[in-house]
Amino acid sequence: MATTRSAHTVWEGSLMEGSGTVTFDSSGIGEQAVSWPARAEQANGKTSPEELIAAAHSSCFSMALSHGLAGAGTPPSRLTTSADVTFQPGTGITGIHLTVEGTVPGIDEDAFVAAAEDAKANCPVSQALTGTTITLTAKLA
Numbered sequence: 064m065a066t067t068r069s070a071h072t073v074w075e076g077s078l079m080e081g082s083g084t085v086t087f088d089s090s091g092i093g094e095q096a097v098s099w100p101a102r103a104e105q106a107n108g109k110t111s112p113e114e115l116i117a118a119a120h121s122s123c124f125s126m127a128l129s130h131g132l133a134g135a136g137t138p139p140s141r142l143t144t145s146a147d148v149t150f151q152p153g154t155g156i157t158g159i160h161l162t163v164e165g166t167v168p169g170i171d172e173d174a175f176v177a178a179a180e181d182a183k184a185n186c187p188v189s190q191a192l193t194g195t196t197i198t199l200t201a202k203l204a
Contacts, residue, residue, distance in 0.1 A: 127186035
């Protein structure tokens, strides 16, 4: 069964001086302030589209890697994934770097890296972001 998740943003003012609030409608986890300075300069307690993409990508990748490892008979005890989304004003998103460290009993480093590369290529968020260069660093804990 397909699912749809929703969020909405209310923006007031111009790009440079304005600000907005993004609300997480589906989960009800609340709302976060967003602004151009938070996107292009310092976060200062506000989020950005790139941070939201990083959150989506790190969680999706972790789920995909966990699923792949379990399917191969080596379920992970723990995966710690970070996603760094680089934004260049005037250009846009120039890349995403995923870093994962895993505790996976019964697997060697090469098999873990191969499973991580597969998750990077096949998680739904990676597939949605195919216009962006996505790199990966993977290692066992």
